[in-house]
Amino acid sequence: TMVNKMLMGPIVVKLVQQEKLEGDFRFKHMQIRVNAEPAAFFRAGHVEHVRTDRRLQRLLRTQRELMSKELWLYIGVNTFDYLGSILSYVVIAIPIFSGVYGDLSPTELSTLVSKNAFVCMYLISCFTRLIDLSTPLSDVAGYTHRIGELRETLLDLALKSQEGEIQDESTWDLARAPGWPAVEPTGTAFLLEQVCISTPSSNKPLIKDLSLKICEGQSLLITGNTGTGKTSLLRILGGLWASPLGSVQMLTDFGPHGVLFLPQKPFFTDGTLREQVSPGLLCYAGSTDDERIMRFLELAGLSSLVARTEGLDQQVDWNWYDVLSPGEMQRLSFVRLFYLQPKYAGEVCPVRARVSQALRVYVKLPIFFFFFFGHAHSMWKFPAQGIEPTP
Template sequence: MPRLEKPNGRGTKRPKLDWKFVQRFCSIQKVLFPSWTSQSVLMFGTLLAVTLTEQLIIYQVGVLPSHFYNVLADKDYSGFRSLVGTAMVLILLNSTLKSLDQYICNQMYVNWRQTLTESLHTAYFQGRVYYTLNVLREDIDNPDQRISQDAERLCKQMSTMASRLIVSPFTLAYYTYHCFYSTGWIGPVSIFCYFVIGTIANKILMGPIVSTLFEQEKLEGDFRFKHMQIRVNAESAAFYRAGKVEHMRTNRRLQALLETQKSLINKELLLYIGVNTFDYLGGFLSYIIIAIPIFTGIYDGLTPGELSALISKNAFVCIYLINGFTQLIDLSTTLSDVAGYTHRIGQLREVMDDILRKQCDYDPASGESYDFDSDFNVHGGPVDTAFILDHLSYKSPYSDELLVEDLSLKINQGTNLLVVGNTGTGKTSLLRVLNRLWEAHSGFVQMTTCFGPRGTLFLPQKPYLTDGTLREQVIYPLKDIYPESGSVDDDRIIQFLELAGVSNLLKRTGGLDERVDWNWYDVLSPGEMQRLCFARLFYLQPKYAVLDEATSALTEEAEAQLYRTCKQLGMTLVSLGHRSSLEKYHDVQLKLCGGGQWELTKLKGERRSHTSSESSL
């Protein structure tokens, strides 16, 4: 696997409002609007109908004052009463439509967030993408924040813009026509020129804001991650009395975040000045446009009442047209946010697609493309060999130095393998290569069994406990893949909890299916967590169990009991460990010597060095 290096700041292209933004934004829209019959399209169409109707009502409300001028000037009492009744009906309709507009936008926000987040989840949890993103790739920050927060904020901002954007072409065309009818060509031309100048000015002012917002969101994620790190490792930090150190380092991340936020606020100040200036100038521009035909004598034949009504009507048309353009300019602040979130989510999707393409590369061992998820199988047939290693060499993704060179062997059923060696010689790395988390530097490795019950299962060095009930801990990961396995035999689970030495958890949790409101990592000791993982292993009963120092927190007596149970259940063991007491449970020992060297020894037998030919265990 090639070494993955984190790009420096000078080599990283700063996100901005450019063609890349348009491409990423359009790719996200394809996710939100997958087909013409999708729920998003139907809601969008409904919103368009509601907003158009709302604009028609607004126009009628807007021209009402001109009618009031007429009836009041003529002292028409019956006409006045009729106008008041009409005004009340129109206001009620307008209020209802405006509320319905907001309701549909909120529904679209929830629907968009669900669609976009589930799409990101699909790619994130496919194969080993989540592992590669969080462990191996350093060119993308805080994928968890991009999925959980940035996606939500993007959908929220788009929903607030939706109703104004979709109705803008119709309202601008409608009021441009009325403005031209009332003021001649000078009115629409003046307003359009005003909008063009405002758009150019805001484009210039928005440029630096997008990249600063992108950086702010990165630092937000770093700051949140630091607090999560302290929460997860609070006890370990407390044993070191590291409160002052962590306080200093957390404040350092906070200061970096706040400095970027201050920079963003300073850059937004100019944008706000520009937006507010154009808002107020718009009001004066409408009176200038109305004044031109009045001072040129076009309306000299009208009575004062008729002139007042005409001025009122023309003022509303011009002001509303200017307001339509002003709203688009006002959206520039929201657009800068949308651009920042679009770049972050778009970049995440591109990196995940890149990882997926590389994971589906041709596998020389099987002669076909490798699918990481397809290995999991609860109905695997009998297989006499678990792994075949052919001249395997591997190294860390972060180093060019080989950990193991030219290792060839077969791991067969019934022959238990113990892997030993000093720290840093590549023991856990070997398991990563076996499980296809890391790619081999040369040669290849093939897992000939299925992954799961009746196949091969791995117990990692750090026990993993998911959220959920005690039953869900024991049968993990079956329930998430095969829902029907929820109706499992309680007696078997209780038996395996007793064999693992953690039957007391039944009393502490209140039963197999009782939800707990505490974190498993906070409540269980390291030894109890390892025992619970063995109860999981006993329940799943694979043919091959790969254990990475899975008993390091237990006594030798407890270790002996667990290993004997594994053998009684018919498992072939591949163990990593430092204790000499493990030798009695294994038949062959692979010692990793560092520098690519290794030694293969039959326990109580002869030794073979790394220069040997393929070994069958």
């Protein structure tokens, strides 16, 4: 028991850590696969690569440490496996060569050696089987510890659910800003000439011969039924798809002071609240920066989110898609717009989105926008140019 404990103790701790890190890496890989398009819209490939590689390096480092500790376990196991038969004869040879059994005949001495060899080998075999249990027991102990942590977490969640501690979506209390700013166009962001849009897997065109110019100071509303190509047009502008015909020119930069895309599914990475405000871009800690983020969170009705995360820079181990409601995810995307302050922003609003609330946020932004919405014909009352593609 003492030998098993000495061999297994360090391995169990490292095995638990290795299983946890492997789960984190698999989850991160799955998260990138599921959210590949939103990440591409935010040009977050490099940042996500760095974060994923960091998780992979931690996992590999832990696996190397685990293998180095398992080496001593396997050395001990195999030593007792193969040394048992040799040790039995070494033990009986000591009294024989020291003359203790010098009065015995060769036949009696052979019988004595056989009996003692059998007893020694039997005892060593039993001890070897106990040592051999160290390897599977260390694995079972590690898995049991992980399962125990999972059960404790699930029980804790069940208790919180019974106590009614799960927070509902907070109410939207933003007021509409007065008047849309009248700004004359001074530049061009996108220039489309005779563009034909179709999905990469189909030759059926969604939009034919589209010529469009998106300039500063102009808001553009694109409405239409499902399947008319609204999201496809956003993918063309974002560079995710290529147009088989026509010319698409992006005449501005991506990011702050340029263009920012908000896909239909919001993009959130793992990490702190500050990193959600600026995924894929640099976001520095500091009193001035903190004040800006806090002000924008309050403007979007998400001040309570800071308390839930215990600060802007507190690492959290949850999935943001699980803890935020659809409304909170939409508003956190607005906070991202407030913080980055691009000249242009393109978005596809899902059908379930509350358009009036979305517009109340948009009109507060001191920047120029072009919009992509779904079925919201009621938005024509807002100052904007509009087009409605038809299949």
